[in-house]
Amino acid sequence: MTDGQIVTLTTDFGLADPYVGAMKGVMLSIVPHAHLVDITHQIPPQGVRQTAFVLYAVWPFFPPRTVHLVVVDPGVGTQRRPIAGQTAHGFFVGPDNGVFSYVMAQEPVSSLVELVDPQYRLAPVSQTFHGRDIFAPAAAHLAAGVPLHRLGPAVSDPVTFAPPALSVSPGQVRGEVIYIDHFGNAITSIGRLSWEGDLLSLQPAFAEDGPSGTRIPAPQAYVSAGGQELRGVRRTYGEVDAGEVLALVGSTGHLELAVREGSGADALGLQSGDAVELRW
Amino acid sequence: MTDGQIVTLTTDFGLADPYVGAMKGVMLSIVPHAHLVDITHQIPPQGVRQTAFVLYAVWPFFPPRTVHLVVVDPGVGTQRRPIAGQTAHGFFVGPDNGVFSYVMAQEPVSSLVELVDPQYRLAPVSQTFHGRDIFAPAAAHLAAGVPLHRLGPAVSDPVTFAPPALSVSPGQVRGEVIYIDHFGNAITSIGRLSWEGDLLSLQPAFAEDGPSGTRIPAPQAYVSAGGQELRGVRRTYGEVDAGEVLALVGSTGHLELAVREGSGADALGLQSGDAVELRW
C-alpha cells in the first residue's frame, strides 16, 4: 500500500499510561509510514455503545481504505473473538463485542475474519493486552496491504447489539438518548435528519428497512424529553438565548437536546437510554 | 504543495468525542499527506482570549506556511464570518471572533478572506459544526496549495479585541494577568522581556508602537500582584525554595507569577485580568 496509509485509534486507555504508546510502537515497527490518528482514548470503561457511536460519527469522513482500530475490550482474556472487517469505506479491527454494530448497520460488510494467524500477531500474545499483541499488528498489516482474508478464517455471526429504540408513526417519532458529549449535548437515535426549507426529512439511521419519506414541520413540532416539552426544532444555538434549552439537529444529523453555552443533559436530567419523543 | 504540509489544530472540543476525529478525516480526505499537529483541544468553553494567547505562544516556532486551524467558536450558526489569513509566517483559519487578535498584532497580515466559496466547503454545511464543514476543508485546501484568495472575498475589518492592559512609565510598568497555565503559572501582559546581564529589556508584545528601550534592574525591582509584593525578578525557579512565590521571566518572555513546585495563581489568588505592577 502507499505511504501515509491511515490508521485511527479509539480506546478506553486514557492518555496517562504507556499503553497507547506501546500500540503505536508496534504499528510503526510494521508499517513505518502509517499515519496514526487518535480518535479518542477517553471512552468510559466498558463503553461499548459509546464506542459504536463514536465510530459511526467519524466513519464517513475518513478516506476509503482507512483502518479503524478499536480497543474497548472488557472481555479481553475470555473467549470473545478478535475480528477485522471491511466495508466499501474502510477496515475495522477490534474485539467482537458489538463495537462495530452501528458501522455494520450502515454499510454492507464485504469480508469479516477472526484474527488467528500467528504470523500477524506479536509473540507471545499476552492474556491482558490484545490491543498491543493482536489488534495493533492486524491493523498495521492491513495498512501495509496484507489482504484481510490472510489474517484468519471468515466469521459469519459477529456480535451486534440491538439498534437504539426508534419507532416512526404518523405525527410521532419515538427514540432514545444514545450519546452525551462533553459539552452536555444529548444526542438521540432520531436521525438522520436533513432540512428541506422548514421541513425535516427523516432517514432512520440504524434501520436497514426503516420508513422513509417522513417529513416533519420543524417549527410546529414538539419535543418531549426529561419531563419537559420544547416547541420547535431549531437549526442552531443562535436561535435561543444563552442558558436556554433547545432541540436542534446536531452535526451528526440526529436530534439533540442542548443548552446554549450550557449542558442539555444536565438541564433535562438526561442519560443514555432515556426516551425522547418528537410530535407534530 | 509538498508532502508533509503542517496543519495545527486548536479547539475547545475536548478529546472524548468524535468531533476532532471527524475534522481530521475531512482534512486527510483532501490532503492525505498533511501532517496534523494537535496544539490543544482543551481551551475552556468560550475561551477566545486564551485561544489568542495559545496561538501567540506557538506561532513563531512553526515552519513558514504552516496552517493553523482554530475552532473556538461560540458564535457558530450566527452571522460571525468564517475567515482565513496569511502572514509571513503562516496561515490561520477559523471564526472571526478575535482568536487571531494577538497574531495579527505581531505580524502584518498580507491577505485576509471570508470563507464563502462552496467549492472549498463540505456540502451540505451544518448549522452547528463549521469546524468540520467549513474550517477543516479550508485548512486542508490551503495545505494542498490552493491560493488564499480563491477561498472567498477579501475582509478588511476583522474582529479584534483590545490588547491586554500594559502601560509603561518611568520606573513603573502596569499590566494584567493574561493566561494561567495548568501548572498555575500566571502569565502577564508585561513582555516581551529579555535579559541583558542583570537588566531586563522590555519590548511590549501586543502594541505596534509601544515604547522600547525600557531597562529594568531586575534584582532591585518590586512586583505587586494579588495583594502581595515580591522583591526581584528571577531567572529561574531554582533561585527560590520549593513552595516559595516568585516573579520570573517565563518561557514566552513575559513576566510570570509562580510558585516553585506549586501554583502561583493559587498562592496569590490570581485570575485572568487581575492587575500586576512592576516598579523599580
Add this chain to the structure above:
Amino acid sequence: MTDGQIVTLTTDFGLADPYVGAMKGVMLSIVPHAHLVDITHQIPPQGVRQTAFVLYAVWPFFPPRTVHLVVVDPGVGTQRRPIAGQTAHGFFVGPDNGVFSYVMAQEPVSSLVELVDPQYRLAPVSQTFHGRDIFAPAAAHLAAGVPLHRLGPAVSDPVTFAPPALSVSPGQVRGEVIYIDHFGNAITSIGRLSWEGDLLSLQPAFAEDGPSGTRIPAPQAYVSAGGQELRGVRRTYGEVDAGEVLALVGSTGHLELAVREGSGADALGLQSGDAVELRW
C-alpha cells in the same frame, strides 16, 4: 536520515497549554518529516520514577533508531545536565535526573553526551523551558541524522536512582508497587514473568545480575499486598468475577494487583513503594 524518522514525546506538560505545541513546532522546523508520537503528557508533576517506568514499558516496541524525548524536569534552571544517549534500540534525550534509569538498566548505553553545543540549541536558551530550547532541538537533530557525539562531550556518570526493591529467595519474592495505571492496576517490581504451563518463570527486570531460573507454581502461590493475601496468580481478569481482587501477570510481564472492572489500588489501598510479597 530517512523521512518518517520517529520522535516520541513524554512530558508532564498536560494538554491544555501551548508548551507541547511549541516543542513540536521547533522539531518540525528542523526535521519537517519527523513522525511525532505522543506517549503521554500527563506524567504527574515531579514524576521522575513514573516517567522511567513509562519509557521502560514502551521502549521495546518502537523501531530501532527511534528518538525518545522526555521532558519531566523539576530541576530546569539548576545545574542538572541535559543529556542524550544511545542504545541498540534507540536514542533518548532529556534531563539527567534519573528518568532514563530503567532503560539504562535494560540495555547497554553505547554513547552518552551532555547537550552543550549551541549549534544544536535554540538561541537564546530560556531559563525555564529547556524542553523547547535544548531537548526538542537535540531530538530533532538526532532524527535528522546528526551523530550523537556532535551534540556535546561524553558523560560517564549519569544520574540513576536505585532500582525498585526486589529480593528473591527460595519460595519467596519480595518487591514493591512501582506504578499505578489509570485503571487502578498496581504494577509491581516482580517481573518479568513468563508462563511455562502453570509455572511462572521469573527474570528480574531491573537487576543486571539477578537470579534467574526461579520457577513459581502460579496456582499454589500466595500474594500479600495491602494487608490482604490472595491465592494464586491468574492469567487474566476473566478468571474472577467483576469486582473481585486478583493478582495477575500484566501486559508488561510484571505482577499486578487488580480488580476486574475496578481498581486494585483502591481496593487494597496501595501506593507506589508499598511492599508486595509472593510466596509458594
